[in-house]
Amino acid sequence: MNNITKICCIGAGYVGGPTMAVIAKKCPHIKVTVVDLNEQRIAAWNDPDVSNIPVYEPGLSEVVAEARGRNLFFSTDVESAIDEAEMIFISVNTPTKTYGAGKGQAADLKWIELCARQIARVAKDNKIIVEKSTLPVRTASAIKDILQHTGNGSQFQILSNPEFLAEGTAMEDLDAPDRVLIGGDSTAEGQNAVQALVDVYANWIPRERILTTNVWSSELSKLTANAFLAQRVSSINSLTELCEKTEANISEVAKAIGTDSRIGPKFLKASVGFGGSCFQKDILNLVYIAKSYGLDEVADYWEQVIIMNDHQKRRFANRIIKNLYNTVNGKKITFLGWAFKKDTNDTREAASIYVADHLLHEQADIAVFDPKVQAPQVYADLDYLRTREPAENKSGVTVVTDPYEACKGAHAIAILTEWDEFKGYDWQKIYDSMLKPAKVFDGRNLLDAAKLQEIGFQVWSIGSSI
Numbered sequence: 001m002n003n004i005t006k007i008c009c010i011g012a013g014y015v016g017g018p019t020m021a022v023i024a025k026k027c028p029h030i031k032v033t034v035v036d037l038n039e040q041r042i043a044a045w046n047d048p049d050v051s052n053i054p055v056y057e058p059g060l061s062e063v064v065a066e067a068r069g070r071n072l073f074f075s076t077d078v079e080s081a082i083d084e085a086e087m088i089f090i091s092v093n094t095p096t097k098t099y100g101a102g103k104g105q106a107a108d109l110k111w112i113e114l115c116a117r118q119i120a121r122v123a124k125d126n127k128i129i130v131e132k133s134t135l136p137v138r139t140a141s142a143i144k145d146i147l148q149h150t151g152n153g154s155q156f157q158i159l160s161n162p163e164f165l166a167e168g169t170a171m172e173d174l175d176a177p178d179r180v181l182i183g184g185d186s187t188a189e190g191q192n193a194v195q196a197l198v199d200v201y202a203n204w205i206p207r208e209r210i211l212t213t214n215v216w217s218s219e220l221s222k223l224t225a226n227a228f229l230a231q232r233v234s235s236i237n238s239l240t241e242l243c244e245k246t247e248a249n250i251s252e253v254a255k256a257i258g259t260d261s262r263i264g265p266k267f268l269k270a271s272v273g274f275g276g277s278c279f280q281k282d283i284l285n286l287v288y289i290a291k292s293y294g295l296d297e298v299a300d301y302w303e304q305v306i307i308m309n310d311h312q313k314r315r316f317a318n319r320i321i322k323n324l325y326n327t328v329n330g331k332k333i334t335f336l337g338w339a340f341k342k343d344t345n346d347t348r349e350a351a352s353i354y355v356a357d358h359l360l361h362e363q364a365d366i367a368v369f370d371p372k373v374q375a376p377q378v379y380a381d382l383d384y385l386r387t388r389e390p391a392e393n394k395s396g397v398t399v400v401t402d403p404y405e406a407c408k409g410a411h412a413i414a415i416l417t418e419w420d421e422f423k424g425y426d427w428q429k430i431y432d433s434m435l436k437p438a439k440v441f442d443g444r445n446l447l448d449a450a451k452l453q454e455i456g457f458q459v460w461s462i463g464s465s466i
């Protein structure tokens with residue numbers, strides 16, 4: 001089955017959507033159908049106006065506009081798409097379990113299992129199943145078990161092909177990835193399946209960038225790649241507090257560390273903490289896996305990355321409170337940014353949510369402006385924490401669609417996301433409209449602190465003693 005002509009992807013989210021759009025663009029001879037149970041999401045992917053597609057990612061809407069209806073299709077008819085496809089990507093969500101054994105750490109594989117059962121029920125011929133979701137090591141054996149015991153005699157090969165794209169740069173990452181990782185069985189059938197997927201990627205990716213391994217190495221590499229990246233963020237963030245105490249400057253320290261070629265300059269940007277749907281869930285999952293093998297020291301080692309991150313978010317909120325004379329009760333604090341990072345509309349696990357929650361405990365009035373996040377999402381994120389009634393979140397937080405309006409009458413501005421446009425704002429105009437002393441808490445070290453001070457702002461940048 002080496003010449004794949006029909007692909008189906010189950011899950012039209014932040015991974016399934018962009019990944020399949022790029023495959024469709026690069027492989028016009030392959031018909032790509034992306035399916036999802038969520039009708040609203042599929043309707044948005046099919047919106048005639050491509051600026052309404054549900055995932056914001058620079059460059060994505062152009063690719064969707066080009067390929068949609070040609071060889072890229074979005075549908076809720078999961079069964080037909082499974083039936084038709086030779087290769088099925090599973091790209092559904094795998095969040096942290098919120099109930100039962102492993103609650104708060106293990107990955108919830110409910111949706112993965114549902115996919116496997118549905119494929120087994122529908123498939124009438126042999127198929128290659130590709131794990132695109134990030135999964136605990138050894139998940140492929142569970143999928144295989146379900147397919148073999150509930151299917152109707154069709155043969156399945158399970159491949160692991162984790163996705164390394166980063167939101168905000170997904171299209172560049174997919175266009176020219178550092179590497180593509182494909183894990184498969186060592187049997188002849190397994191290797192044939194691996195080759196079929198290699199051939200798909202080889203349409204635009206140099207062969208030497210396509211790594212092939214066994215299934216377990218591939219599954220474990222994705223989980224641990226995220227753990228290493230998150231660890232770097234926690235490592236640099238752990239030094240911000242020390243810099244603030246010692247008059248060292250975190251940006252200078254990061255540069256000095258990063259110019260060592262053994263360390264490298266990337267991912268050394270201090271911040272209010274990492275967010276996003278992946279880092280925390282994947283490390284928790286790693287911690288859980290280590291514990292389940294009785295490897296307590298390994299589990300503790302990685303858990304510390306999360307502990308540091310939680311500390312950084314709380315510390316930022318506490319810093320605001322302390323600096324506003326130990327009370328924020330009834331004070332307007334404006335958040336610039338809500339998304340977990342720039343160039344995405346994804347807010348899952350964003351630091352802003354936790355900082356807001358902490359400040360709401362202290363009865364602050366929060367105004368939020370984000371270029372790509374709308375009010376319902378902000379309230380949904382806060383309500384999801386279940387720390388207070390939705391009505392209280394509504395009365396404590398106002399979402400504003402104009403940044404100048406958001407800052408008017410504020411005691412302080414907190415930068416939560418590093419959107420480039422914040423740098424270009426008319427900061428004099430903002431200053432003039434605020435209460436004095438006008439304060440800026442820069443959780444991303446985004447703004448030019450000296451310039452703001454010249455205007456009259458009191459500025460606190462994370463990791464610096466000013």
Ligand SMILES: NC(=O)c1ccc[n+]([C@@H]2O[C@H](COP(=O)([O-])OP(=O)(O)OC[C@H]3O[C@@H](n4cnc5c(N)ncnc54)[C@H](O)[C@@H]3O)[C@@H](O)[C@H]2O)c1
Nearest residue numbers: 011012013014015036037038091092093094111133134163
């Ligand atoms: N978001 C990222 O940056 C990123 C990067 C690399 C890997 N991953 C991994 O990829 C996976 C997907 O992440 P995401 O961010 O795209 O999630 P997402 O929540 O944006 O999308 C998942 C989609 O799957 C759909 N779905 C769930 N069960 C289904 C079923 N049985 N049938 C049809 N559709 C179903 C959901 O409705 C949802 O739209 C996760 O395992 C994640 O860890 C994510």
